[in-house]
């Protein structure tokens with residue numbers, strides 16, 4: 444069983460600021476760093492650090508070579524990455540003094556994925572394999588359609604949310620990972636049970652992960668409802684916390700671990716991530732997650 448993540452790779456330009464810049468304001472940053480990121484890349488790194496065999500497909504553009512290197516250093520397979528003549532996708536990230544972030548995203552190379560590239564990549568995968576997707580690349584609908592035709596298990600994290608996502612064919616998706624804002628956009632509901640009821644009635648095959656920031660997370664399937672609290676840590680930077688949760692959760696599920704255990708590991712990994720600066724570089728290794736005391740987490 445293999446995991447294919449067809450996803451974005453970004454250069455993150457991170458600015459530490461006292462508060463998010465206001466309209467008309469010019470604000471001095473306390474610190475600036477450039478670091479690897481992108482929801483796709485972060486989730487591949489999290490999957491790999493958790494112990495999964497993951498293949499990352501997507502596009503490397505101008506200035507993006509270090510992103511391929513980072514994936515390889517983390518044991519992610521990169522043979523399905525293509526090179527394109529376009530500026531590498533990037534993100535301008537403000538991190539405020541509470542660790543909260545706000546992000547401007549430039550798709551660049553991440554939006555150069557062709558249907559040919561998708562077809563050629565999917566030829567190497569079969570019904571026993573999983574496809575992991577986020578919404579930072581183009582041709583998402585086509586990827587879902589083609590992977591479903593092959594019988595692959597499709598996982599979607601529809602983030603960042605856009606109106607077209609409401610019209611996707613969710614019958615072809617097995618796992619949906621959303622936050623509370625995306626949940627409201629997709630279901631019209633704010634309360635976890637109501638979100639699940641609405642989505643489950645429409646798409647009975649769907650399993651749902653609903654993350655609610657400091658209020659914890661839920662896993663809903665036809666058989667189970669699991670609630671997972673957060674592990675309280677001092678928040679330094681919330682960037683990639685959701686991606687870390689996704690990678691660790693999916694690693695557990697694809698290994699067939701009990702969902703309760705998958706949720707706990709994902710929440711621990713995510714807590715360690717928010718206690719550190721940066722996106723991909725903040726994602727913990729599996730032994731750090733298993734030995735949670737390393738991160739100052741409560742037993």
Ligand code: RIB
Nearest residue numbers: 453480481482534683722
């Ligand atoms: O989820 C975090 C990621 O969102 C950042 O790494 C940034 O690249 C944006 O895509």
